[in-house]
Amino acid sequence: MKQIIVNSNSKDSCRKSLEDAIIMSTKLATTSGTTNDTGRTLGASLTPVALIIDGTSLVYILDSELEEMLFELACNCSVVLCCRVAPLQKAGIVALVKKRTSDMTLAIGDGANDVSMIQMADVGFGIRGQEGRQAVMASDFAMGQFRFIVTLLLVHGHWNYQRMGYMILYNFYRNAVFVLVLFWYVLFTCFTLSTAINEWSSVLYSVIYTSVPTTVVGILDKDLNRWTLLKHPQMYGAGHREESYNKRLFWITMIDTVWQSAVVFFIPLLAYWSSTIDASCYIG
Numbered sequence: 001m002k003q004i005i006v007n008s009n010s011k012d013s014c015r016k017s018l019e020d021a022i023i024m025s026t027k028l029a030t031t032s033g034t035t036n037d038t039g040r041t042l043g044a045s046l047t048p049v050a051l052i053i054d055g056t057s058l059v060y061i062l063d064s065e066l067e068e069m070l071f072e073l074a075c076n077c078s079v080v081l082c083c084r085v086a087p088l089q090k091a092g093i094v095a096l097v098k099k100r101t102s103d104m105t106l107a108i109g110d111g112a113n114d115v116s117m118i119q120m121a122d123v124g125f126g127i128r129g130q131e132g133r134q135a136v137m138a139s140d141f142a143m144g145q146f147r148f149i150v151t152l153l154l155v156h157g158h159w160n161y162q163r164m165g166y167m168i169l170y171n172f173y174r175n176a177v178f179v180l181v182l183f184w185y186v187l188f189t190c191f192t193l194s195t196a197i198n199e200w201s202s203v204l205y206s207v208i209y210t211s212v213p214t215t216v217v218g219i220l221d222k223d224l225n226r227w228t229l230l231k232h233p234q235m236y237g238a239g240h241r242e243e244s245y246n247k248r249l250f251w252i253t254m255i256d257t258v259w260q261s262a263v264v265f266f267i268p269l270l271a272y273w274s275s276t277i278d279a280s281c282y283i284g
Helices: 011-029 055-061 067-075 087-100 112-120 134-138 148-188 199-220 226-231 233-238 247-271
Strands: 002-006 049-054 079-083 106-109 123-127 141-143
Touching: 002 011, 011 049, 011 055, 011 067, 049 055, 049 067, 055 067, 055 079, 055 087, 067 087, 079 087, 087 112, 106 112, 112 123, 112 134, 123 134, 141 148, 148 199, 148 226, 148 233, 148 247, 226 233
Parallel strands: 002 049, 049 079, 106 123, 123 141
Antiparallel strands: none
């Protein structure tokens, strides 16, 4: 990779280094190759760029107008390495990304000097090691070894997204069906004060159709086994592509609730249309 090193001892020199680095990274990021008669570029390639910056330079860059230049430069690079930085500078780098993008940030640390960074990030991983448990106590997820991150992201991350997407749609579905049945009822009863569903039925509906599916799906639902997910890491991109929860699936679910609620209400209504049984009749 082409390395860009920023190691300055003053604000002016940092500005000059960043300006030169932005120009260089922009040139390296442009495509190269020959153009054929159809207008397509042949042999196009991008030169990967790595930015290496030290803590001394970050003293003059962070919390100043040079932050925007650093962010622009970082966006042109494939990787950014910050060397010999203080704990607050680690958090400042995370904040730099959070303020300017809507992307989710992840911080991984194993010591007390990583606590600020872990707390600033959207998701924090703490690794329990020889440096103590401070990072673990401040993190969202704790692990004993760094290699467990692969399984946590690729396997449990994919499963969690798939389950959460399904459960969100299911809860919309469950509540919409229940409300629409009451909606059809009040239309056919001219908005009387009588209830279509008694209290016990309403409670059982909420308890059974909330607890049981959530428990079953949360424990057992796995669209792919762990070995397949580890063998094909690109499956983790299902969350980025919004495959399990998106606007299309939401509206399909809502349309589904309309006809299902109509079936639930109108079939019993037509079945007992000529009957004298009503909500006030009880079997003694």
